[in-house]
Amino acid sequence: MTIMPAMKKHAVHLLYDQRIARSTRPFKARGAGVRRCLFCRIDEQFCICALKPEVPANAGFLLLYYDDEVLKPSNTGRLIADIVSDTFAFIWQRTHVEEGLLEVLDDPQWQPLVVFPSEYAQEGRAIVESALHLDPTKRPLFILLDGSWREAKKMFRNSPYLQNFPMLSFNSAQRSRYLVRKAIQEHHLATAEVAAMALDWAGEHRCSHVLDAWFDVFSFQYQKGVKNTNLGDETSLARLAALVDAGGQVP
Numbered sequence: 001m002t003i004m005p006a007m008k009k010h011a012v013h014l015l016y017d018q019r020i021a022r023s024t025r026p027f028k029a030r031g032a033g034v035r036r037c038l039f040c041r042i043d044e045q046f047c048i049c050a051l052k053p054e055v056p057a058n059a060g061f062l063l064l065y066y067d068d069e070v071l072k073p074s075n076t077g078r079l080i081a082d083i084v085s086d087t088f089a090f091i092w093q094r095t096h097v098e099e100g101l102l103e104v105l106d107d108p109q110w111q112p113l114v115v116f117p118s119e120y121a122q123e124g125r126a127i128v129e130s131a132l133h134l135d136p137t138k139r140p141l142f143i144l145l146d147g148s149w150r151e152a153k154k155m156f157r158n159s160p161y162l163q164n165f166p167m168l169s170f171n172s173a174q175r176s177r178y179l180v181r182k183a184i185q186e187h188h189l190a191t192a193e194v195a196a197m198a199l200d201w202a203g204e205h206r207c208s209h210v211l212d213a214w215f216d217v218f219s220f221q222y223q224k225g226v227k228n229t230n231l232g233d234e235t236s237l238a239r240l241a242a243l244v245d246a247g248g249q250v251p
Contacts, residue, residue, distance in 0.1 A: 010081040011089040012040065012063065016070050019091060023071075034225050040218070041073035043225025049215055051237075052082055053244055057207040059140045059199060060086035062104055062112070063191070064155060066147030067091065075181045076192035077146045079218055083211045084195075092145070092155050102161065110141035114162050115198055118169035120153065126166035131202050142168070142198045146191050163179040170197050177215075177233070180222050190215070 010016075037047040061084055063077045070091065071076070081087035090101045092189040105112055111134055118127050134140060143162065155164075178190040189197075192215040199208035217240050220232030233239075 009039075010085075011087050012070065012078045012081040015091065017088040019068070019070050036073055036225075040047065041075075041078070041235050042218070042222050046221040046224045048221050051240065053210050053214065053240065055083060055207050055210045057084045057086070057199065057204055059142060059202050059204055059207075060084065060110060061088070061195060061198075062085065062101075062141055062143045063089040064092045064101075064143065064145050064159070065089065066145075066151035066155060068107065069147045069190065074222065075146070076178065076190045076215060076218070077144070079192040079215055080144075080195045080211065083207065083214055084151075084199075086139075092147075092159070094158050097161055104141070105161065105165075108177055109139055111135050111138040112141045112143055112162075113168045113198075114143045114156075114165050115168045115170070115194060116145065116152075116156055117171065120156060121167055121169075122163075125163075128166045140202050144194060149188055152186055164212070168198065168201070170194065170201075175233045178219055180219055180226075190217075196237060210240075210243055216240075 034043045036042060037044050037049060040048050042048060061080050063080065065077065069075055070089070077089070081089065088101075088104050090098055104110070113128060121127060128134065131140070143165070145155045147155065174190045176193060178193065192211060196208045196211045196215065199205075199211060213236060216233045216236035218229065218238050220234060223232050225228040
C-alpha cells in the first residue's frame with residue numbers, strides 16, 4: 001500500500017462539480033466560513049489529502065446521492081471513492097435515470113447488490129446471506145443510497161431499476177462512530193461505515209480496515225476546523241500510519 005502525494009478527482013469530486021454547476025445559489029453548510037480544501041473538504045489547515053492511502057480492491061461501489069447530499073462537506077461517500085478506485089456516483093432522480101448509471105448496472109463484470117435493511121424488502125426479494133452465494137465470475141458492486149434516512153427510504157422505494165437486484169443487509173447493533181453529523185438513531189451508520197462492513201463481508205479485509213481508519217482520520221481532522229471539542233478518535237492518524245507502515249497487512 002502506498003501513500004499518494006495529493007488527491008486526484010474521482011467520481012464523487014466530479015459529481016460535486018456537476019451539481020454545483022447547476023446550483024442557482026450558494027450551498028451553505030455548517031461551518032460555511034471555513035476555508036476548505038477542494039478535495040477532502042476539511043479546513044485547509046487540517047487537510048488530509050497527503051495522507052490518502054491507496055489499496056487495491058476487487059469490489060466496486062455505486063453511490064446514489066439524494067440531490068444536494070453530495071454538496072455537504074461532511075458527506076462520507078467521498079471517502080469510499082478515495083480508497084476504492086472503482087466507485088461510481090450519480091444523483092438520484094425519481095423521474096429520470098441517467099444512461100451512465102444503467103450502463104454500470106448492465107456491465108457484465110459486476111454483480112450488483114443493494115445494501116439496505118432487509119426489513120424493507122418486498123416479499124420474494126432475494127437477500128444474500130453469504131459472499132459464497134455470489135457468482136464467482138463477477139465482482140460485487142455494492143449500491144449505497146446516500147442521503148438522510150428519510151431520503152434513503154424514498155430512493156429505495158422509488159427506484160424500479162434496482163428492484164431485481166438482490167439485497168445485502170447488515171442488521172448491526174453497533175453505534176455509529178461518526179460525530180460530525182447526528183443520526184436520528186444511534187444504529188444509523190455513516191455511508192463509509194456501511195461500505196467498510198460490505199468490504200469485510202466480501203472478504204476484502206485489508207481494504208475494509210483501511211477505509212475504517214480513513215473514515216476516523218476524516219472525522220477527527222474535520223472536527224478540528226468546526227468544533228471547539230473534538231470527539232473523534234485521536235489515535236486514527238497513528239492507526240492509518242501503522243497500516244501503511246505494515247504494507248497494509250491487517251489481521
